[in-house]
Structures are given as structure tokens and as C-alpha cells.
Amino acid sequence: MRRAFENAVRVRDFVPYREATGWARGVDDAIDWVEQSLNDGQAAAVIELCESALQSLLGAILAVDDSDGHFGVLRDRLG
Numbered sequence: 001m002r003r004a005f006e007n008a009v010r011v012r013d014f015v016p017y018r019e020a021t022g023w024a025r026g027v028d029d030a031i032d033w034v035e036q037s038l039n040d041g042q043a044a045a046v047i048e049l050c051e052s053a054l055q056s057l058l059g060a061i062l063a064v065d066d067s068d069g070h071f072g073v074l075r076d077r078l079g
Helices: 002-009 017-039 043-063 070-078
Strands: none
């Protein structure tokens, strides 16, 4: 699951405004998997994964046009 999240967050080049919503949707889908694991009773693993996921998300912040505020929404979901 960690690898899937990191793949969703990974940015190869700058993500312009027109592509940022699609990128955020992919990350949001990965967060859905994390949430499902939490609902399945895997809280300890989810805490560790969320900490790692937040770091990955922060690593991508300068490479994505966040004019629509996607990072705040994604960060809040991971929190």
C-alpha cells in the first residue's frame, strides 16, 4: 500500500494547473485505500503509513500547481 501511495504522489515533471486535479484525484484514491485499511482494523499500520504519506505529499508540493488547494484537502484526509 505504501508503494501504491508513493506512486500516486510521485511527480516526474511539474504538474500544471490543467493536470493538477487529475493528479490530486489519484492521490485521493490512494488515500481511500488507506482509509479502507483503517476501517478494516489495521490502525497501527495506517498510522505509520499516514506519516510516510504526509512526507511524500510534502515532497511533491513544489512540483504541482496547487491553485485550487488540493494539498490542503489531501493533507487533512491523511490527518
